[in-house]
Amino acid sequence: MNLTTTQHSQSTSDLRVSEFRPLPAPAGLMAELPLSEDLAATVSSGRDAIRAVLDGVDDRLLVIVGPCSIHDPEAGLDYARRLAEAAREHSQDLLVVLRAYFEKPRTTVGWKGLINDPHLDGSHDIAGGLFAARRFLIAAGELGLPVATEFLEPISPQYVADLVSWGAIGARTTESQVHRQLVSGLSMPVGFKNGTDGSLQIALDACAAASAPQSFLGIDGEGRASMVGTSGNPDTHLILRGGSSGPNYDAGHVAAASASLAAKGLNPRLIVDASHANSGKDHHRQAKVALELAAQIESGTDSAHRIAGVMLESFLVGGAQAHDSTNPGPLTYGQSITDACMDWDTSAGILEVLASAARRRRPARESSN
Incomplete structure (x- = not known):
């Protein structure tokens, strides 16, 4: 009886699984690449500053800017060094956060990001990808930059979230219960994007769900399957x-969205992504959208004060290049292999304009108080 049951169980399990590759436990990787005391202070102060901007306590403009995705850590750090200098230059008016995305959602198939395929060749060395992502976050944080990332699935945050100051949930996953539960336990402010159809309701529901306590399946620091209980994320x-x-x-859209948030008892201040559907994924159009946002911000209207931050996709070289993991070839250094990005010179100019807009927004707020 037991033999028959065992044979039956084996014949119905994992029929389409080609392999299992054990990964290091999160605690093991964190011990190998530890968070230093100074870096912990950088991450924590970044979270506090972002929270203050979102709550309107800090009147700077939050700018989350960087490559669509990190595929070449060396080029990514080259970009980060330039951004760190710009962040210091505009620190009175802008809170600059480095965009460092390691996981990419795909509509069908394609490269899934540094964590999933760090060698860009379809080998899917996820253990190596987790190591590369954590090492990048440490190096970027040591430049004094708060770092932002998108959380695409529920396992990888255990390996890298201690180094992240701001998180995002993308339009494809905002409606996912798994992601709402995940956010309820994350230690940093997290933004939910509106749906791919433009609908706000799923993001409003996501914010409310993630701010509440949750219980769900996850893993602990030793990689063991666990029941995870959270207190909810108020940010x-x-x-x-x-x-x-x-x-x-x-x-008009900003004012309407802010009113919808307030009606639900949620933070009425929001972030605007100048890329994606707001620019049609056209990096030239993204620059124009950013300039239009700057004009809106410096107008000092009520809706202008509802904009807590903007998101920009930017890299060393403008545009994007094709990449095929089944037939990899040489790549242009510092150019995206996912969505098209603004080049560095254009981005630096946009940062100057946004800093000026944030500076000019202050007198309007002071005169209205």
């Missing part, structure tokens, strides 16, 4: 990224 917020219905970054 959730909305990201406007446009949708199939069109862009949603103009003053």
Whole structure:
């Protein structure tokens, strides 16, 4: 009887699984690449500063900027060094956070990001990818930059979240219960993007769900399957990224979104993504959207004060290049292999304009108080 049951169980399990590769436990990787006391202070102060901007206590503009995805850590750190200098230059007006995305959602198939395929060749060395991502976050943090990332699935945060100051949940996963539960236990502010169709409701529901205590399946620091209980994340917020219905970054959309948030008892201040559907993924159009946002911010209207931050996709070289992991070839240094990005010179100019807009927004707020 037992033999028959065992044979039956074996014949119905994992029929489409080609392999299992054990990964190091999160605690093991964190011990190998530890968070120093100074770096912990950088991460914590970054989280506090971001929280203060989102809550309107700090009147600077939050700018989350960097490559669409990190595929070459060397080029990514080259970019980060330039950004760190710009962040110091504009520190009175902007809170600059490095965008460092290691996981990429795919509509069908394609390269899934540094964690999933660090060698860009389809070998899917996830253990190596986790190591590369953590090493990059440490190096970027040591430059004094707070770092932002998108959390695409529920396992990898155990390996890297202690180094992250701001997180995002993308339009494809905002409606996911798994991601809402995950955010409820994350230690940093996290933004939810509106749906790919432009709908706000799923993001409003996500913010509310993630701010509440949750219990769900996860792993602990030793990699053991566990029941995870959370207290809820009070620092959730909305990201406007446009949708199939069109862009949603103009003053009317911002005001309406802010009112919807307030009606739900959520933070009425929000972030606007100048890329994705707000620019049609056109990096030239993204620069124009950023300039239009700057004009909106410096106008000092009520909707202008509802914009806590902006998101920009930017790399050393503008545009994007094709990459095929089944037939990899030489790549242009510092150019995206996912969405097209603004080049560094354009990005530096946009940062100057946004800093000026944030500076000019202050007198309007002071005169209204």
